[in-house]
Amino acid sequence: MSEDQNKLQESVKQPTRRDFLRRTGEVSVASFVGAAGLLANAKDVQATTTWAEHFQKNYRLMTDQEKKESAERLEVRYSEEYGKKVTVDTSDAIDGVLFGYALNIQKCIGCRRCVKACVKENNQSRNNTQIEWIRVIRMEKGEFLKENMPKGYPPVEGEEYGVQVGGNAYSPAGVVLEGKHYYQPEKVPEKEAFYFPIQCMQCEKPPCVKVCPVRTTYREPDGIVVVDYNWCIGCRMCIGACPYWARRFNWGEPNLPKEEMNPVTHYLGNRPRMKGVVEKCTFCIQRTRKGRYTACIEVCPVGARKFGNLLDPDSEIRKVLDRKRVFRLKAEANTFPKFFYFVD
Amino acid sequence: MKSLFNLCLDMLKYGFKGDAKYMAWLGFLSFFVIFWVYGNYQQLAYGMAVTGLTDQVSWGIYLANFIFLVGFAAAAVTVVFPAYVYKHEGMHKVAVLGEMMAIAAVVMCILFVLNHMGRPDRLWHMIPYIGIYNWPNSMLTWDVLVLVGYLILNAVCGFYYLHQKYTKQPINKSWYIPLVFLAIAWAFSIHTVTAFLINTMPARPMWFHSMMPIRFIVTAFAAGPCVIVLVFLLVRKHTKLVIDDSVFNLLSTTITVCLGLALYLTLSEVVTEFYHPTEHALGLKYLIYGVQGLDKLVPFFWISIALMLGSFIMLLFPSIRKNLKILPFLCVAIFTGIWIEKGMGLLLPGFSPTPIGEMTEYYPTWIEIGNSLGNWAIGFIVLSVLVKGAVGVLVGDISYEKNQA
């Protein structure tokens, strides 16, 4: 028995000091190398929101000093996150300015450059989810067809037409009722269609502002309807209330690649947003408050978009309103948009 | 105060104990809570991208359940109103159970709202003076006001009543009765305000009509009493509390009348919208027979109509209505039918098409479904514990003297 026990003991070697040191050394090296490997592959540190940013007031009620501090905090956070010098502007509305916009649907060719230019300027999430503030709708112009005439109702015996409803009803004859959003022809404009870009109408009486329970979205003195992204609670009442489907939501953390990030931002405009907040077109507040045109105006290859100060009688927007046939979308909703459509 | 604290403790202890069937019921509900924990973690960590919601359909099953449950909360009035206004003796004895159910329903409403919000960590922004409370402009602030008020009212009324029974003291009718009347009126207001929440938006033509508040009230008073009947039947079967047959007859009559009204209003809506369908009728079209080939909601709608209409016709016969063996099945059918029609059947078509005409369909993800079921489970746990506790007080199993002994 004891022999077996001895044999058993021999086969199980007792750890010696040498063994112990060697084993420890191996484990340390292994863990060091492993840790170094992990650190080398570690992504850039996502700057976390500080307590101060979390508990700041609504922007509209901040003093100038508080606005400055808030902007500085954001500049530090964004600069670290995107690896470039980011500025967060807090300039107020210019006195005596009320922004207006007019879009010439006679000219629009549906190229969607405005959509993409806006995305390049305003730091939207690029994928998962993709956010585009402007949506272009394709309105088909169909023909009234003789062969549709028998499709009327009720069908009359021996005659080929409908007494109550004509056969060309509910077809795109003339112009279609509902536009298409996902058109992708080879070339635009197509002969049988015209195009209708829609974005935030910057209403004088915005339904979105009225329903917001925390006043995070509000009208600024220059007429732009803005969102304080740090105040939004994400209840999405505003998205429900907007008759123009102009507002978007950050369902997840936005995906904005560093090289795509536009570092010139405004607190109420194109600064990078966070998950769970609403965003929308702000008439490029970071540009327009510094006197420059919006990104969509500048890119339109056919010059269909016009912009300016509605209170200045010499501005191009006032000239459009004076001379052209102008209309508002869903005017019966009494939202009084400052985004007009016109034809030549 | 000490007695109130003891009441709550005793109710909790009594509520979480029971026979094997009751514990199995609680265990079954806790199973859903596990998924709820995981689902809420996912949503808090990754945002609402884990749900099936989109910019096109931005309100989903969370708010669908919320709207339905506000109705259920208001339906406590079907018990309290007859008890105090008509002095219905049978109802008077069990009115407090209705109030307990209302508390559970409001708890569920709050849970669904928290799930719906993109930034629940910023809820403090709604507190007046610390944050900004945009009252009276925002209908949501009215909704928060009435729901919180209703919760407080029911808690005060219900627990005061239980406390007096617990300590064998008389009820001070001078302030209690007015408070109960206030609660009755308040119940109507919570569901009216919730209806105003959705029917004051011209951007959503499917909801933008004045019929919405009355539809909400009648469907609430048809669906809520269904659950109340089921709970009362269970209480009758498993506890010593005696619930009079007159209670069930009154409830089933309420259900019948309100279901009839609800069907009548549905008919009215269909005729009005489809006589000459404008573009504004597209939402309803999508629900009833599909638009542009998108028709995932159509079977749900027709099932709900079949359930409601079939149940209504059967309930017209007093022999069926008074038959407490058939009634539970009808109650389940009606509850399901109204949940479909008022929950998903009201909310989802409101977003298809979008205000600028895009048609999309929405599919809730498993996390959304898990969170919703978890919210219901938590609500039913609260309901079970509160109702059982209240029954314990009413039958005398729990009392202050026993506690002090």
Place this chain on the structure above:
Amino acid sequence: MKTRLLKSVIIVAGFAMLSSASYAENKESKENKESKKETVCFESRDGRSQVVKREVKKGVPNVKCSSTTGGVLWWGDPFDGTVPMGAMPITADYTNEEAVVKPREKEIDKNKLLSVCTTACHNGEYVPVPTSMKPRKLTMHKDIVPDSMNLQHGRGGIWCLNCHSATNRSKLIDNFDNEISFNQPQKLCGKCHGPIYRDWRDGIHGKRIGMWQKGGKKRWWTCTECHNPHDVQHGTRNSGFAQLAPELAPEIPKGMKTTNHENHAHGDTPWWEGIFGGSHH
């Protein structure tokens, strides 16, 4: 044995991660170097208005290009490479605006040499100045105007020498024999296209980028930057404005697999629609 194997696996894995990290860094810098090749996109007409992307300020490029269509989507500096437009022919308030244009003169001036010195055309002989204004068939410039007797502009009302100076090939000419710079084609085009010119002058027609304020500096797109005057009547083109490839449609929303429902043909109507009046949606 087992523990030793595990340790060696950990060490190897750690080294692998380290080397992959450095490899990734190397790959990144290599990719950066590769992408340093030029990005070129067009500002208005493809082929006539190319611009090269470069940095004007730290982190701000002069243009951002569309990777799908090759058009410029965004200007960092709207006045990059511009020159003053020169006086507007009609006095108005806007003459106090600072107006700049992208110059075409530099490119056109290359033709100056051809008009006098070269023997490159006309069978090696000196190119004569046209003596008569009467339209006749030309053998040159067929790439721009295929048939000089059928100019796709004016429906037989004008031909080459109505706009181009016969004596100075690098200038345009108007009806009063005034030479007009290629940087200011509006002085010529506006003579016939009065209402459009008025709208353009006031900023309603055409394209301007820069500062929206009255009196603010703007870069104006001149007539020929958008419209090809040799080609305006061409059947498939829009006032001399060629069709463009559109940018990509928005992503399909969650919950939808395709966007085929948009193309849904007006299908069968349910039986009860007959009661309320036909509607085939």
